Amino acid sequence: MSGEATALQEQEGADPRRWKALTVCLVAGFMTLLDVSIVNVALPAIRTGLDAPQSDLQWVVSGYALTFGLALIPAGRFGDMHGRRNAFVLGVVLFTLSSAAAGMAGDPTFLVIARLVQGMAGGILNPQVSGLIQQLFRGAERGRAFGMLGTVIGVSTAVGPLLGGALIQLGGGPDAWRLVFYVNVPIGVLAVVLAYRYIRPPAHGRRPRESMDPVGVLLLAAGITLALLPFVEGQQWRGPEKWLALLAGIVVLAVFVAWERRYGRSHQPVVDLSLFRRRSYALGVLLGTLYFAGFTAIFFVLTLYLQNGLSYSALEAGLATTPFAGGSAVTAALGGRVVTRLGRSLVVSGLLVVAASLGVTVLAVLLVPGEHVGWAIALPLVFAGLGSGLVISPNQTLTLSEVPVPVAGAAGGVLQTGQRIGAAMGIAAIGAVFFSEVASSHGDYALAFRHSLLVTIVFVLISLVVAVADVFASRRSGLD
Incomplete structure (x- = not known):
């Protein structure tokens, strides 16, 4: 059967609105993932505007990640049981309201509470996206859809500091940080309207009663x-x-x-443990956890280095992350199209590129440690982004490729929970190295950044070992 005939067969009975539905899901998912990193460049303004202590600022960032991770798996299970559109809309509504509340915060405690609710809403919303992709798409189309999701995941994290810096620059006053939260409100309202228009509701009919x-x-x-x-x-x-x-x-x-x-x-059960008997799923979750431990922390320590060490403005610090975001956007979409042919070897290639590019970034900071470092690291960050796009999107596709559609939401929730846990642990571990080096070197931020990147490279290399193990296991099973 020709590839064209196979593609036509895969599309028979498919929802004609599936690409519009995917667009709505990706926009909302981008909004929630953006808030993982967009706040980083706003912290100095929040500290000044609300007279917030460092402990509260820590919870503004990490509290969001914590409740986000807590909600993912039960929310995925809820969507599998009661309809993914219902859970998706609930998440968007809650995220929109909590974003407005965060923007209106008059004291640090209120802001922290709003961020906790915001994170929970993001955790409700995101597993529905991967579940809907499993539900709406088949075959090569599913790879393309996951490629677009991978683009959103990679770009949202990398571009957050840039967008946050641009909004603060636009606001210009002591309350400019509020725009970082208010920007979500019109997007959320539009997403709810379009979700009801393009995402098909669950099929009617009696379903067996299940417990959560x-x-x-x-x-x-x-x-x-x-x-x-x-x-x-x-x-x-x-x-x-x-x-x-x-x-x-x-x-x-x-x-x-x-x-x-x-x-x-x-x-x-809320987590079907039999999923971990599938090698592609078990190794994919482990790889995603390890890679996000290194990947997410890059932007955290880079922002600290540029703003605290080199007195970059929020916008300038955000611009420095743009090369990574641009590279990731290019290859994430491409990776989604070819991953079904190349498999985990594509992820291996991406990890090698990321590790090598971060090594060149360390060298660039060593050679150009002053105010021009943003230009010196631009090209290696482009290549790091190109490699990252070949990791996140293909790994997402391969990890969920053998997951049955009825448990797709919970399975996607487990994968994303691993990524959130990895991100939290990576930021803590790499951040600890950064702060320790700053203290011991009496404020040598360039040295601290270089050592932090070396730890990041270690996480990437461990991820590479997992990916290579999967490639060899796949080849052995093919020979049996």
Whole structure:
């Protein structure tokens, strides 16, 4: 059968509005993922405008990531059970309202609470996007759709500082940081209207009554919270006893796994552990967790280096991340189109490019450590972005390729939870290296940034080992 005939067969019975529905999902997903990094450049303005202590600023950033990660898996399960459009719209509405509340905040506590709700809303919304892609697309079209999602994930994180800096520059006054949150409101309203127009509601008919597995949800939430708390509070909670929380989190997560095995014998658990028997899924989740530990932290330490170390403005610091975003946008879309032919070897190539490019970035900072460093690192960051686009999008496609559609939301939630956990741990670990080097070197931000990037490269190389292992395992199974 020809490729054209196969494509036509795949499209039979497909929702004719699927590409418009995808566009709505991607715009809303971009908005929530953007808020992971857009706030970084606004922190100095928030500190001044609200007289916020460092502890509250830490929670403005990390609290969002924490509640985002907590909501992903149960929200994915909820969408699988009750309809992904309903869960998607709920997430968008809640995100829009909490963004408006964050913009109106009159004190740091109110802002932190709004950010916690905002993160939870993002966690409700995002697993519906990957679930809807599984539901609406088949074959090569699914690869293209995941390629577009990969573009959104990569670009949103990288372009956040640029957009945040531009909005603060546009506002110009002491309350300019509020635009970082207000910008979400009109986008959210439009997304709700278009979601009802283009996303097909769940099919009617009686469905078997299923439980949300409340015990599993509570155990999972407690385990993730305890495990992430030492990283979220890394700069404020300095005593060694904080690692007891991590240990407790691991124990609770072990109890969660035991409960899910028992519960899954007669009911549908919140996480279908049988998914991890699929090599593509298990290794893809691990790879995504490790890569996001390094990838997300790049922009965190780069922003600190440029703004605190070199007195760049918020806009100038944001512009320095643009090369990475541009490179990622180009190859993420391309990777989605060719991943079904090239498989995990495409991810291996991307990781090699990222590691090499970050190594060149370290060298560029060493040779040009002054105010012109933004120009010196532009080209290696372009190549790092090109490599990253070949990692995130293809890994998403390959990880979810064998997942049954009825559990696609929860499966996507697990994948994204791994990415959020990786991002939180990476920012904490790499940020700790950065701050430690700044303190020990008496303010040598260039040295701190270089050492931070070396730790990032280590995370990328460990991800590479996982990807290579999957390639060899796939080849062995093909020979059997």
